[in-house]
Amino acid sequence: METDCTRHPGVAPLAAGTRLLHIGPHKTGTTAIQGALFAAKDDLPAHGVVFPAHSRHPMEAALAACARPAMMGDTVPTEKHWTRLLDAVRASGGRTSVVSSEFFADAPDDATALRIVEQLGGERVHVLVTLRPLARIMPSQWQQYVQNGLRMGYGDWLEHMLRKPPYEAPNPSFWRRHRHDRLVERWARVVGPERVTVVVVDDRDRDGLMRTFEKLLGLPEQILQPVPDTVNRSLTxxxxxxxxxxxxxxxxxxxxxxxxxxxxxxxxxxxxxxxxxxxxxDVKIVTPRWALESAAAVGAESAERIAGLGVRVIGDTALLGAVPESAEEPPAKARxxxxxxxxxxxxxxxxxxxxxxxxxxxxxxxxxxxxxxxxxxxxxxxxxxxxxxxx
Structure with a gap:
């Protein structure tokens, strides 16, 4: 396994002409990266890089590629969305191109992932997975599910996700996305471990993910900048x-x-x-201590398995299994x-x-x-x- 530090200047860039497929998963800095890449879209070609999507996040294209339903009540994505993105990728020619959507993590099986890779360019495709500790992901993911119609409270949801086998109700997509070792393993089976990079996001380093993307893509430092996005903020x-x-x-x-x-x-x-x-x-969504410890145990197991997959890892996988130092008790009520x-x-x-x-x-x-x-x-x-x- 090759390991680099996120801040390390020696992170080797990908080969020119690579088609970088960033699959998320959800709540791992995807929105920030997509916004920065889209904002720099006109400046990237001068450095041999193309962001081919017609919007910040080609969600419909990814959903269509994975044959997944749209969010509750939204227009059903069609093959045309995916075809349009593929045409833009092919038009990038020999330059490096970046396709980013966390919904690629929802690919239901290896056959779907293989078809996506082949259509994007086969051997030119390199898969990038960004990871954060589950303890930080769970409250954000719950409130996102609520915005898509979920009616279950946070405490009950944690019980179902962590204590009630087979841990699939009410959101079977959660562990499909966030059992991170299995996610990395699935895509490594498709493209080979040498064409998978895992980036562990350190929330203490706010610019770390931007700088890592710049190094991987061979871009000048500071060309990717955070874009304010109130629409993507988490709910209280x-x-x-x-x-x-x-x-x-x-x-x-x-x-x-x-x-x-x-x-x-x-x-x-x-x-x-x-x-x-x-x-x-405002009262934030607080995860109880027992759930933090359970999530950290899953994260530690995932980190150990990822270390043995032979993929390139950038960052400290120990973060995935760390229990936050301070854990507040959930508030009785929030008005x-x-x-x-x-x-x-x-x-x-x-x-x-x-x-x-x-x-x-x-x-x-x-x-x-x-x-x-x-x-x-x-x-x-x-x-x-x-x-x-x-x-």
Whole structure:
């Protein structure tokens, strides 16, 4: 096994013309890297590197390639998304190109991974896996699942993921992504261990991942810079609990998934993230001590197995099995600030306004006031769904 330090100036660059496939997984710095690469897109070709995606994150292309469903209520990705990305990669010619999406980690089997590699360029493909300790990933991943309709609280979710075999409910994708030794092993089987690099992210070094990418791609130092992204910020405990309780009501009333995508995730939650920044008074999602220790044990086992796979490792794999020094007790309750709730409500209303018929009249408003709330929600859902279908 070849091991380099993330800050070490001797990290050897990949061969010119490599097609670097960054597969994540989720919550390992993928958004930061994708944003930096996309922001530097016009400057990279001068250094022999191309970022061929047409957006910061080619999520639809990756989902289509892996034959995975879209997020709840979103448009189903098609082969056209993947074909468009492949065409852009091929157009890069002999230059190094970078394809990055954490959803490649969701490839269901070796055959799918092999097809992805062959279509991207076969022997030119080098797989990059970025890893962080599970203890840091779990709260972020839970709140992300909540934003996709999960109704289970954090404590119960941890019990299911860590203590209830076969550890697949309610999110079977979690361990597919985050049993990191198996993830690395799957892709090493497809391309060979000599064409897999694992980068262990050290959260104490905020610029470390950017600098490592620069060295691997042979880029000038500092060309990749962090891009502010409020949309990708994690929710606070109170915000997540608000969305989770909304999910319970949403499912209980049998509303369509398309309505959830437009009004909740891309309406209320999106506007709340953009308009409100967490403060020191906001309660964070806290993982209990038992779960931290369980996650660290899995991480330590993964680190040991990765060390024996023959892949290149950059960074300190001991971080994967470390238990955080201080672990707070989970708070009894977290209450959402009125202004945050108002912004979330406004986001949903703005999404309604974007889909509501322009011919709404005062008489209709009076009728609405006389309608029971449950019936009103159903009518609104059907109207929005009908509008979406027309579009």
């Amino acid at each position: 405990l109170a915000e997540t609990e608000m969305v989770r309780n909304l999910n319970v009501e949403f499912r209980g009333n049998g509303l369509p998934d398309e309505l959830y995508s437009r009004l909740v995730r891309n309406g209320a939650v999106l506007h709340m993230k953009n308009a409100c920044s967490p403060t020191a008074d 959402i600030a009125p202004e945050v709730a108002a912004q979330a409500l406004y986001g949903a209303l703005a999404a309604v306004a974007a889909t509501a018929p322009a011919s709404a009249t005062g008489s209709q408003v009076r009728t609405v006031h006389q309608t029971p709330s449950k019936d009103l929600v159903r009518v609104l859902g059907h109207r929005c769904l009908k509008r979406l279908r027309r579009r």
